[in-house]
Amino acid sequence: MIRRWVADLALGMRLALGGGGARTALVRLTLTAVGVGLGVAVLLTATSVPHLLGARDDRASSRVLAPGTAAEGVDPIHAVTRNDEFRGRGLQGALVQLTGPHPPAAPGVARLPGPGEAVLSPALAELLRSPDGELLRSRLSQRVIGTIGDAGLTGPNELFFYIGSDTVAQQPDTVLVGRFGYETSRRPLSSLELLLVVVGATTCLVPVFVFVVTSTRLAAAARDRRLAALRLVGADRGQVHRIAAGEALLGSFAGLLAGLVMFQLIRVLVPAITVDAFRGGLFGTDVVPDWRLGVPALLALPLLACAAAVVALRPVVIEPLGVERRGTRSRRKLAWRLFPAVTGGVLLLTGLGGDGDGAGNPAVIVGVVLVLTAVPLVLPWVVERVAGLLGGGSPAWLLAVRRLQLDSATAARLVSGVAVVLAGSIALQGVYDRAESERPVPRQIRVLATYYATSVADGDAFAAAFHALPGLGGVPVRTGALLETAAGDRVSAVVESCPALRARARIADCRDGDVYAAATLADRVPGQGDHVWFSEVRRARAIDRPQWTLPEVHRVPVYGDGGLELLVTPGALATASGVGLTVNATLPTADPDLVERVRNVVGWNGSVDSLGTGRDGTSALITRVLSVGSVLVLLFVAGSLLVAAWEQLRERRRSLAALAANGAGRGVLARSLVWQLAIPVAVAVVVAVPAGLALDWLVLTFVVHRPMAADVPAIALLAATAIAAVLFVTALTLPALWRTTNLENLREE
Numbered sequence: 001m002i003r004r005w006v007a008d009l010a011l012g013m014r015l016a017l018g019g020g021g022a023r024t025a026l027v028r029l030t031l032t033a034v035g036v037g038l039g040v041a042v043l044l045t046a047t048s049v050p051h052l053l054g055a056r057d058d059r060a061s062s063r064v065l066a067p068g069t070a071a072e073g074v075d076p077i078h079a080v081t082r083n084d085e086f087r088g089r090g091l092q093g094a095l096v097q098l099t100g101p102h103p104p105a106a107p108g109v110a111r112l113p114g115p116g117e118a119v120l121s122p123a124l125a126e127l128l129r130s131p132d133g134e135l136l137r138s139r140l141s142q143r144v145i146g147t148i149g150d151a152g153l154t155g156p157n158e159l160f161f162y163i164g165s166d167t168v169a170q171q172p173d174t175v176l177v178g179r180f181g182y183e184t185s186r187r188p189l190s191s192l193e194l195l196l197v198v199v200g201a202t203t204c205l206v207p208v209f210v211f212v213v214t215s216t217r218l219a220a221a222a223r224d225r226r227l228a229a230l231r232l233v234g235a236d237r238g239q240v241h242r243i244a245a246g247e248a249l250l251g252s253f254a255g256l257l258a259g260l261v262m263f264q265l266i267r268v269l270v271p272a273i274t275v276d277a278f279r280g281g282l283f284g285t286d287v288v289p290d291w292r293l294g295v296p297a298l299l300a301l302p303l304l305a306c307a308a309a310v311v312a313l314r315p316v317v318i319e320p321l322g323v324e325r326r327g328t329r330s331r332r333k334l335a336w337r338l339f340p341a342v343t344g345g346v347l348l349l350t351g352l353g354g355d356g357d358g359a360g361n362p363a364v365i366v367g368v369v370l371v372l373t374a375v376p377l378v379l380p381w382v383v384e385r386v387a388g389l390l391g392g393g394s395p396a397w398l399l400a401v402r403r404l405q406l407d408s409a410t411a412a413r414l415v416s417g418v419a420v421v422l423a424g425s426i427a428l429q430g431v432y433d434r435a436e437s438e439r440p441v442p443r444q445i446r447v448l449a450t451y452y453a454t455s456v457a458d459g460d461a462f463a464a465a466f467h468a469l470p471g472l473g474g475v476p477v478r479t480g481a482l483l484e485t486a487a488g489d490r491v492s493a494v495v496e497s498c499p500a501l502r503a504r505a506r507i508a509d510c511r512d513g514d515v516y517a518a519a520t521l522a523d524r525v526p527g528q529g530d531h532v533w534f535s536e537v538r539r540a541r542a543i544d545r546p547q548w549t550l551p552e553v554h555r556v557p558v559y560g561d562g563g564l565e566l567l568v569t570p571g572a573l574a575t576a577s578g579v580g581l582t583v584n585a586t587l588p589t590a591d592p593d594l595v596e597r598v599r600n601v602v603g604w605n606g607s608v609d610s611l612g613t614g615r616d617g618t619s620a621l622i623t624r625v626l627s628v629g630s631v632l633v634l635l636f637v638a639g640s641l642l643v644a645a646w647e648q649l650r651e652r653r654r655s656l657a658a659l660a661a662n663g664a665g666r667g668v669l670a671r672s673l674v675w676q677l678a679i680p681v682a683v684a685v686v687v688a689v690p691a692g693l694a695l696d697w698l699v700l701t702f703v704v705h706r707p708m709a710a711d712v713p714a715i716a717l718l719a720a721t722a723i724a725a726v727l728f729v730t731a732l733t734l735p736a737l738w739r740t741t742n743l744e745n746l747r748e749e
Helices: 002-018 022-047 049-062 122-129 131-136 191-215 220-232 237-272 291-311 335-349 362-389 395-406 408-437 456-467 498-504 535-541 570-575 592-602 617-651 653-661 666-703 712-740
Strands: 065-067 077-086 089-098 117-120 143-147 159-164 175-180 316-319 322-325 446-453 477-485 490-495 515-518 531-534 553-556 566-568 581-587 606-611
Touching: 002 237, 022 049, 022 191, 022 237, 022 291, 077 131, 077 592, 077 606, 117 122, 122 131, 122 143, 122 159, 131 592, 191 362, 191 408, 237 291, 335 362, 335 666, 362 395, 362 408, 362 666, 395 408, 395 666, 408 617, 408 666, 408 712, 446 456, 446 592, 456 477, 456 581, 456 592, 477 535, 531 535, 566 570, 581 592, 592 606, 617 653, 617 712, 653 666, 653 712, 666 712
Parallel strands: 089 159, 117 143, 490 566, 515 553
Antiparallel strands: 065 175, 077 089, 077 175, 117 159, 316 322, 446 581, 446 606, 477 490, 477 531, 477 581, 515 566
C-alpha cells in the first residue's frame, strides 16, 4: 500500500517535470516555485521577528553601565551616558574616565579610550568624514582610536561612541562602573499593544497561506489534461488524486528551496535599510527564524499544497476521454463559507473575561484568524453572484463578463490576498487609532538646553557662548542647583546676580555674597551655618564632607512665583567645593542648524532635548515593525498577483490568439483584461471593508472594551491603495498579453 502511494507520488513529480513538454513544464514549475517561495520567505522573515528584537535588546543591555564593585583585577571607570541627536538621528554613547590600566571590557570595543580619544561606531565615523557631518565634528574632535564592533551596536547604522575624558568624575550624574551589561526589565505589553501585534501578524500571514493554496493550482487545465490521459491508460480515481498531490508536492519542495534562497537574499539586504522604521538599522545575522514557529509552518506548506491540489479536483470529473468541470453547473453554497466568520465572531464575543486584558487569550488569536480567513472563502461566492447579474456592454466588457461567468473562482483567487490585506489593515488601523487616542496629549514642543557647570564662572562662560549664537542674545538663561542637608532634606537654589535680583525679587540692598529666602520659608530652608551638599554631585560621588556652609540667609518678602527657593548671589559660592550647577535655557525656535550649534556649545557637559515630542518606546517599536511588515506584505501580494496573472495568460494563450486572429484588437483584449481584474477587485473591496470594520468593532468592543470610531479617510485611502496595486499589476501584464496574441500560439502543443 505504502509502496503504491510512493510510486504514485513519484509519478506525479515526474509529470510535473516533463508533462506537456520540457519547456512548458519548466515554466509551470518555476511559477509555482516562485509563488510558494514568496510565501516561504515571508514566513521565515515573520518568524525571525522575535529573535531580531531580542538580539537588539540583548546588545543594548550588554553595554549598559553597571555601577558596583568591579571584579578582581579590573579597575572601575567613571562613566556617564549621553543621549543626543544630530539632524533627527539618534546619537548616544558614554563618556569614560579610566582609573587604571585594566578597565572593564565594553562589548565590541578592543580598548576603551583615554583622555582626548574616542571609539566610534562605523556609521558615526563615516558621518564625520562626510560633508553632512560638518556641524558634528566640533562635538567629536577627539582622536579616533578604533571602531565599535557589531557586539556593541543595536544596528549597523547606529550612531554610538565612547569618548575618553579626565573630567568625567566631576560630572554631577557620573557613576563608578565595575562592568558593562545589566539585566533590564521589560514592561508587559498593554492590551491595545498586544492587540496590535495579534491583528498585524495575522494580516501579514494569512495572505501567505492563501497564495500558497493559489500557486499550487496554477496550470490547472494542463494538469487536468495529463490526468485524463492517465485515466485512459488505466489509472483509477485514487491514483489520479495521488498523482496530482505528487505534482503539487514537487512544486512545494521547489518553493521551499526558492524561499530559502529569497530569505538569504533578504538577510543580505537587511543591513542596507536606512529608513527610520528601525533606529540604527538591522543586522542581517539577527534575522534568524524561531524553529518553534518556522519548522511547523514550513512543514505545513507541503501538506497544504497537497490538500489544495486534491480539493481542487472535487468539482472536476476526469474521465479517460476528457475533463468535465461541474463547477459551472452548480452554484456555490454560502453557509459553510460563513462558518469561520461566525465561529471567529463567537470566540471574540465570549470567553475572554471582562478585565480588558483579553488580547493575549488564544481565543482572540484564533478568532482573528478565522474572521480574516473567511474573507477569501466568501469572496468567490460574491464574485459569482455579481458576475451573474452583469449584462451587455462594449466588446471588452462582454469578453470580461463572459470570462467571469465561466470561471469566477480563478478571478476571486487572484484578488483574495488583496481582500485579506485590506480587511486586516482596516482593523489594524482602527486599533492603532484607538491606541494613539489614549496617549497623553503632547505638550507644546520646546527645545531645552541643559548645561552642567562645575563653578559659577563655568556657567557664565556657557551663558556667554550661548548668547553669542545668532538670535539667542536675549534668551533668558537660568542657573540653579539642588541642595541637600545632612538630614536628607532638599531645597532648590537659583544663582543670580544682584541686578537681576533687584529686578525680579525687588531686593534693593542686594550685595554679592548674600543668600536670600522668602520670609514664609523660615522653617523650611537651611539657615546660617548649616552644612549642605550639591545633591546630584553627592549622589554621584558619595561625598561625605559637606560642600558648602551657608552664610546668613536674609529673609525677603514673597517674590515672583511664590519664592519656593533660595536666592544665591555668585559671591556666596566662593567658599563652596565641588560645585554642581545646572544652567538651563529654552530656545525660541527649533531651527535644525541652530539646535546643532547649541549642542556644540553644550558639548558633552549637558544635553539638548525636544520636549513634547516623545513617544512610548514599546508602542513606537511595534508600530515600526508593523509598518515594515505591511510594506512587505503589500509587495508580496502584488508579486503573487503578478505571478498568477502571468500564468492565467499563459494558459489562455490559444483562446486569446484565436480572438486576435478573428479580428479582436489588442486594445479590446487589454481593456478586457483590465475589466477581468477590476470587477473582482471592486467586489473584494466591498467584501473587505465591512469585514475589516466588523473585526475592528469585535476586538475593540469585546476584547479590550474600547469604543470604536471609524476613520473614513484612512479606510478610503487603504481601499484606493488596494485598487491601485491591482491596476498596476494589470499594467505589468500587458507586455505578456502582446506576446500571447501572436498567431503562433494557435498551434497545438
